[in-house]
Amino acid sequence: xxxxxxxxxxxxxxxxxxVRTLESGAKVANFNIATNEVxxxxxxxxxxxxxxxxxxxWRGLAEIAEKYLKKGDRVFLEGRLRTRQWQDKxxxxxxxxxxxxxxxxxxxxxxxxxxxxxxxxxxxxISESDSQVQEADDDLPF
Numbered sequence: 001x002x003x004x005x006x007x008x009x010x011x012x013x014x015x016x017x018x019v020r021t022l023e024s025g026a027k028v029a030n031f032n033i034a035t036n037e038v039x040x041x042x043x044x045x046x047x048x049x050x051x052x053x054x055x056x057x058w059r060g061l062a063e064i065a066e067k068y069l070k071k072g073d074r075v076f077l078e079g080r081l082r083t084r085q086w087q088d089k090x091x092x093x094x095x096x097x098x099x100x101x102x103x104x105x106x107x108x109x110x111x112x113x114x115x116x117x118x119x120x121x122x123x124x125x126i127s128e129s130d131s132q133v134q135e136a137d138d139d140l141p142f
Contacts, residue, residue: 005080007099009053010107011035013073017057019066029062031055033075055079057101064104074107 011033019029037049057065079101088094
């Protein structure tokens with residue numbers, strides 16, 4: 001049996017996505033999102049803790065992030081953890097843990113009322129095209 005590596009986050013972008021196009025033509029987007037946890041300490045005082053997460057999106061999701069996401073926007077992200085290791089210029093081992101996004105839903109944000117350009121693609125459009133494919137499959141005699 002294989003393991004499970006699943007991350008689900010809802011948070012706000014701390015930076016605008018940095019998008020690069022690789023030699024292969026694939027796009028990759030990197031950005032940070034913040035998640036907040038509110039709790040009461042042992043004295044009953046409200047405390048808030050912010051956790052920062054490094055996000056990596058590839059290809060189509062990277063293109064959507066490039067077009068529609070900006071600092072402060074709220075997103076729902078599903079993905080998996082990945083830790084990378086490299087050596088810096090001084091020969092020291094460095095590590096970073098990232099979340100490779102598999103699914104993203106834009107929830108709006110601080111500046112969502114002031115967006116310019118066409119509206120972002122919605123999950124409804126995706127599900128409609130999926131249902132059209134299923135209807136075509138229904139014509140099969142078996």
